[in-house]
Amino acid sequence: MGVARQVDKPRACEGRAEGQVEAVPRTRAGLRGPVGRLAYYTRARERFPRRGFRVAICTYVERTAAIHDGLQLRPAGAEDDEAIERLGAAAADGGAIGFRIHTHVRTSGTALTHFSSVVAEDIRNGELVGSARLTLGRFRYEGAERPYALLGALVVHPSHRRQGVARALARWRIERAEQLAGPNVVVVADIQRGNVGSMAAARRWATAFSMPAISVPVPMLSHPPRAPKGVELRAVSGEDLPEVAAGVTEATQEYNFARIWSPKTLEQWLQWVPAGEPVNHYRVATSPSGAILAGLAVREEGLLRTMEVVRMPAAIRLANSVLRVVPKDRMLRNLSVEHFWFLPGQREAATALWQDTRWSFRERASNMLITLDPRSPVLPVLDVKAWTPKTSITTAVRADLPPREDRLVAPLE
Numbered sequence: 001m002g003v004a005r006q007v008d009k010p011r012a013c014e015g016r017a018e019g020q021v022e023a024v025p026r027t028r029a030g031l032r033g034p035v036g037r038l039a040y041y042t043r044a045r046e047r048f049p050r051r052g053f054r055v056a057i058c059t060y061v062e063r064t065a066a067i068h069d070g071l072q073l074r075p076a077g078a079e080d081d082e083a084i085e086r087l088g089a090a091a092a093d094g095g096a097i098g099f100r101i102h103t104h105v106r107t108s109g110t111a112l113t114h115f116s117s118v119v120a121e122d123i124r125n126g127e128l129v130g131s132a133r134l135t136l137g138r139f140r141y142e143g144a145e146r147p148y149a150l151l152g153a154l155v156v157h158p159s160h161r162r163q164g165v166a167r168a169l170a171r172w173r174i175e176r177a178e179q180l181a182g183p184n185v186v187v188v189a190d191i192q193r194g195n196v197g198s199m200a201a202a203r204r205w206a207t208a209f210s211m212p213a214i215s216v217p218v219p220m221l222s223h224p225p226r227a228p229k230g231v232e233l234r235a236v237s238g239e240d241l242p243e244v245a246a247g248v249t250e251a252t253q254e255y256n257f258a259r260i261w262s263p264k265t266l267e268q269w270l271q272w273v274p275a276g277e278p279v280n281h282y283r284v285a286t287s288p289s290g291a292i293l294a295g296l297a298v299r300e301e302g303l304l305r306t307m308e309v310v311r312m313p314a315a316i317r318l319a320n321s322v323l324r325v326v327p328k329d330r331m332l333r334n335l336s337v338e339h340f341w342f343l344p345g346q347r348e349a350a351t352a353l354w355q356d357t358r359w360s361f362r363e364r365a366s367n368m369l370i371t372l373d374p375r376s377p378v379l380p381v382l383d384v385k386a387w388t389p390k391t392s393i394t395t396a397v398r399a400d401l402p403p404r405e406d407r408l409v410a411p412l413e
């Protein structure tokens with residue numbers, strides 16, 4: 001198959017030969033330009049991470065709308081849903097734990113975010129060979145509220161891999177994100193440990209990678225936990241929302257990628273009904289006087305999609321045969337946990353809240369799923385052991401500032 005490639009020089013490289021080395025001030029290695037300039041910046045940074053200015057090597061990259069003869073990118077429509085589902089079934093996530101997603105309810109966002117999807121199509125036969133999603137929202141990054149673009153749900157059919165399809169899908173989404181959210185947008189993608197292909201594709205556009213977060217599925221409880229003393233556990237009421245929003249904000253103020261919660265966004269999030277009933281819930285632990293000591297957000301992901309585990313490393317398989325985190329049919333109906341926080345000194349209240357949620361939602365999900373920074377104060381509450389089945393997630397980031405390593409992360413997915 002002939003490859004139609006148009007070589008595009010980053011502006012900073014104009015008049016310079018490929019491979020030529022030069023020192024460029026930070027501003028000239030900035031990220032506002034087209035994707036070509038971004039690749040230029042990335043490589044410069046990887047090789048010469050010096051302060052004040054960078055030594056850059058001019059590297060030219062292809063910028064094409066058509067990927068190959070006969071292959072094109074276009075926005076996805078509702079009529080593509082089934083073909084996207086088939087594509088996902090043919091290509092499991094390439095990370096350490098391989099999984100496929102089976103979608104039950106399609107949505108155009110998650111109450112506070114908006115999705116759009118792009119597909120790569122073989123125009124000779126109308127077959128989809130790749131698809132990917134772009135989610136826009138706002139989060140906290142390097143201490144400031146910023147627009148973000150999350151690149152997710154990336155799949156390329158096995159028979160079309162290593163031909164630049166993923167690269168083209170990323171470029172399309174980044175350009176669209178910049179059009180819609182402006183040049184200040186922080187582009188991120190969450191990549192599971194061991195996903196060599198995805199990491200390689202992300203290196204094309206990312207300027208940095210965050211410290212890894214751990215992702216732990218925890219089974220529901222089959223026996224009720226002991227009732228805690230001096231702590232009440234319940235769902236939030238409308239009156240609690242300002243206190244909850246303040247608690248979450250305080251706890252995640254310094255985190256990268258943390259969603260922004262206000263009483264209003266929290267209310268919108270709770271009122272989201274994509275599948276005939278609400279899927280988002282917020283639960284709290286309170287003191288006898290009614291003060292909120294701890295809180296956690298849960299999303300009944302299993303109502304919207306099921307995660308079929310198709311591959312596990314031997315050690316995890318062995319641990320799972322004892323712990324039974326992944327059920328026999330290998331279908332995970334996740335109860336996703338977000339923004340689990342507690343006030344200083346209130347770890348016991350947080351533990352009681354966690355255990356109670358594992359029990360109260362036992363019939364609505366096969367397991368809890370939480371992704372958190374291994375340095376998070378919440379980790380001890382989960383009682384994760386060395387042998388607990390888990391994986392890790394790195395966030396690829398494209399931004400004007402790299403994520404500082406001493407900041408904790410709260411990945412979006």
Ligand SMILES: CC(C)(COP(=O)(O)OP(=O)(O)OC[C@H]1O[C@@H](n2cnc3c(N)ncnc32)[C@H](O)[C@@H]1OP(=O)(O)O)[C@@H](O)C(=O)NCCC(=O)NCCS
Binds near residue numbers: 160195201204
């Ligand atoms: C990951 C995936 C999307 C890559 O798609 P692709 O179309 O083959 O990727 P591209 O051809 O655009 O490759 C982009 C870069 O990654 C490299 N790459 C891709 N797959 C690779 C692999 N398995 N090993 C090493 N490098 C790889 C390519 O060589 C290319 O590098 P270059 O830009 O320096 O030339 C595809 O393998 C896939 O669908 N995997 C299963 C689903 C999945 O894991 N999705 C990602 C979830 S985060």
